[in-house]
Amino acid sequence: MAGPFTEVALLLINTFVSLYVLIILLRFLLQMARADFYNPVTQFFVKATNPLLVPLRRIIPGLGGIDLSSLVLAWIIQTAGMAIIFTLLYGGQFPPFLYLLGWGVLAIIQTVLNIYLFSIIIIVILSWVAPQSYNPAVLMLNQLTGPLLSKIRKVMPDMGMLDLSPLIALLAIQVIEIFMRHLAASISLPSQLVLGL
Template sequence: MGSPLTQAGLLLVNAIGSIVLLIVMMRFLLQLVRADFYNPISQMIVKFTNPMLIPLRRVIPGLGGLDVASLVLAIGVQYLILALILMLATGGANLPFIEMVGWAFVGILKLLFSIYFWGMLIVVIASWVAPGSYNPALILINQLLEPLIRPIRKILPDMGGLDLSPLVVMLGIQLAEVLVLYPLKQVLGIPSGLIMGL
């Protein structure tokens, strides 16, 4: 355990960094699924990320409808968060700058799994508590999740109005974390307890 000042610094870096990283990653995902641009939350995300993305897009063009610049920005933000956390935790001695590129990729992958897992949980709870809600956040989450749920919904048998596809997706995400993330962490030598993604 470090000093209270170090702990406070780690808390601030993790909290602020996670929020920025989440917003940047949401920009990438919402553009990927062609979510409603006029949704007030979409507008907030665009306004927040434009100052960082517009200069980056001059250097990194899109690729087949994929917003590569926002993905590169997300990896860059994750890399910066990791660097700051390690500097605060170790005093900045011998940071593994090259290895941290791989760690940043794993952090983005973990964040992706987290976004979809918690999104599915929110949708499931909202379908019980507020079915048919027109809340802008719920509309955006549904637009984000629909491309993932739709193919599974087609495969599952009719359960008399009960939609089990979100639960299947949540189970799939947890399996992917076990089968993909944990082996990657071991292969890349990511220190245990290092905060990745969200």
């Protein structure tokens, strides 16, 4: 059983790694959604990630409008965090390298799914309680989820005033998460290593 100092270390590592990976992935997804980068919330993401991201972009260029350096940075930090936590949990033992790489990819995918899951839930709730909100965070969430929901609306029959696209998106995310959980179990991903999920 881990001592109190190890538990504190695990908590701090988990928190900081999860938050920073979340910020990097939000920046990546907002770029993909062509969101307004003059939004003060988005500006925070840019300023928080630039110190590591700008040097990495000199090594890893974008590909077809996709900011690969953001994805690679998120994966590196996620994987490093998982390696440190594994080492602390298992008495200095380093995890199998190939497993660690796969665990990092799964954690990144799961974090992206959670970003969309919680963003859509927040947008739906706000559409009931504050439909005309111009809060920068709300505008950012609308810009983030807009492209996904609009693609779903294009293939759905017209339901008049009733928009079921958020419900379809949430169901699709939950279906993917079920498969992700089974995949994580199949590659022996310890539950303690699942950062930000």
